[in-house]
Amino acid sequence: MKPKVLIVENSWTMRETLRLLLSGEFDCTVAADGEAGLAHALTETPDVLLSDVNMDGIDGYELCRRVRAEPSLARLPVVFVSGYAPRVDLDPAQPQPDAYLVKPVKPPYLIAQLHAVLQRARGATAKAAGEA
Numbered sequence: 001m002k003p004k005v006l007i008v009e010n011s012w013t014m015r016e017t018l019r020l021l022l023s024g025e026f027d028c029t030v031a032a033d034g035e036a037g038l039a040h041a042l043t044e045t046p047d048v049l050l051s052d053v054n055m056d057g058i059d060g061y062e063l064c065r066r067v068r069a070e071p072s073l074a075r076l077p078v079v080f081v082s083g084y085a086p087r088v089d090l091d092p093a094q095p096q097p098d099a100y101l102v103k104p105v106k107p108p109y110l111i112a113q114l115h116a117v118l119q120r121a122r123g124a125t126a127k128a129a130g131e132a
Contacts, residue, residue, distance in 0.1 A: 002027040003118055006046035008037030008063065009081075010055040018050065018081075021107050026114065034058025038066055041073055048118055051097075053082035061087070061094065068095035077117040081105060 005026040009015040010033055019028045029046065031037035033055055041049060049067060053060035060080050067073045078097040080086075086100045098117040101110060 003047040003114075004029065004044075005114065006031065006037060006041055006049050008034060008049065008051040008055075008060075010052060014052070022050075022111065022114070025111060034060070034063040037063060041067065041076065042070065045073065045076065048077045048079060048114055048121075050079050050081060050114065053080050053084060060097075061090070064097055065095050075121060077121045079114060079117055081110070 003026050005022055006029050007015055007018050007022070008031045009018060012032070015030050015032065019030055022028050029040060029044070031040050034051075035058055037049070037051065038058065040046075049063075051060045051063055058066070060082070064078045064080075067076055067078060079099045079101065080097040081101045081103060083103045085102060090096075098120070099113050101113060
C-alpha cells in the first residue's frame with residue numbers, strides 16, 4: 001500500500017504537478033489552502049503533509065503549528081516546499097517542519113525526502129510504542 005501524502009498548495013499548477021509527480025509512489029490528496037488542508041488531515045489523516053509556505057489565510061508555518069497542536073496529528077511529518085528560504089525570524093519554540101525544500105526541487109530529491117521523513121516518523125512511533 002502506498003503512503004498517503006496530503007499536498008497543500010495554493011497554486012493549481014504546482015498542486016497538480018506535485019500530484020502527478022508523486023502519484024507513482026504515493027497516494028496523493030490535494031488541498032488548495034491551509035484551512036482545507038487542516039480540515040482534510042483531521043478527517044482523513046495522511047502519512048505525510050507536503051505544504052507550500054506562502055499561502056493566503058493559514059500559511060505553511062501556521063498550518064504546521066496547528067497540526068502539531070492537534071493530538072491526533074502531532075506526530076504527522078510535515079515537509080515544506082517553497083520558493084523562499086526558511087524564515088530566520090521565527091520563535092525557536094514554534095513548531096518546525098521535518099524538512100524544508102526550496103523550489104525548484106528535483107523530483108528524485110523530493111521523493112527521497114518524503115521517504116526519509118516517513119522512515120524517521122515510523123522509527124519514532126515504534127520507539128514511542130516500545131517505551132509505553
